[in-house]
Amino acid sequence: xxxxxxxxxxxxxxxxxxxxxxxxxxxxxAGMTGSHLVAAVCVVAFTLTDGSRGAASALLAALVTIAFHxxxxxxVYRNSTGDPRRLLAIALISHAVRGxxxxxxxxxxxxxxxxxxxxxATALAITVAATMVGWLAAEIWTFSRLRFPVFDEAEDSGFxxxxxx
Numbered sequence: 001x002x003x004x005x006x007x008x009x010x011x012x013x014x015x016x017x018x019x020x021x022x023x024x025x026x027x028x029x030a031g032m033t034g035s036h037l038v039a040a041v042c043v044v045a046f047t048l049t050d051g052s053r054g055a056a057s058a059l060l061a062a063l064v065t066i067a068f069h070x071x072x073x074x075x076v077y078r079n080s081t082g083d084p085r086r087l088l089a090i091a092l093i094s095h096a097v098r099g100x101x102x103x104x105x106x107x108x109x110x111x112x113x114x115x116x117x118x119x120x121a122t123a124l125a126i127t128v129a130a131t132m133v134g135w136l137a138a139e140i141w142t143f144s145r146l147r148f149p150v151f152d153e154a155e156d157s158g159f160x161x162x163x164x165x
Contacts, residue, residue, distance in 0.1 A: 023146045024077040027139050031073060034138025035066050035131045042127040050120050057123035065131040068098055 039062030046054030075094040079087055 021077070021080065024073075024080050026146060027142055028070075028073050028077065030138040030142035031069055031135040032066070034141075035062070035069065035135035038134030039066065039127065039131045042123070042130050046120065046123040046127070050123060053118065054120050054123045056118075057120040058127040060119070061124045061127035062131050064102070065128050066135070068102065069132070069135050071098060 039058070042062060043055055043058045046058040048054075050057075072091070072094050076087065076091050079090050
């Protein structure tokens with residue numbers, strides 16, 4: 001059964017009943033589930049191969065990766081009913097700020113912690129990549145099963161096809 005989704009004009013608030021917030025929550029739950037499943041496999045695998053050093057490294061990498069994605073998703077979720085262009089700007093700024101904070105934390109850890117030598121670089125790298133893939137794969141799988149309203153730019157907005165006359 002095919003249904004027609006309502007078209008929203010630029011700057012319009014989401015009408016009641018579309019479920020914007022419910023869809024965002026579903027994506028968050030999917031991402032958290034996928035990343036936790038993959039992270040658990042990584043922690044077990046690196047515990048078996050590298051002992052407590054591998055377990056600590058994999059656990060740290062998984063926690064940082066999940067926190068990174070969770071904060072980004074939360075920021076988008078809190079702003080998801082507004083103007084789509086504003087939401088894109090907020091999401092990009094959030095990503096840049098989170099990336100900058102990760103660099104600062106890495107620098108502090110390396111300067112003051114001295115624990116970099118005690119962590120397994122292999123476990124860190126593989127767990128970060130695998131946890132990120134787990135989050136994104138679960139989100140993509142869930143997203144493909146959700147229904148979202150169609151967004152069209154207004155003809156006189158100055159953006160898109162309507163701006164060239």
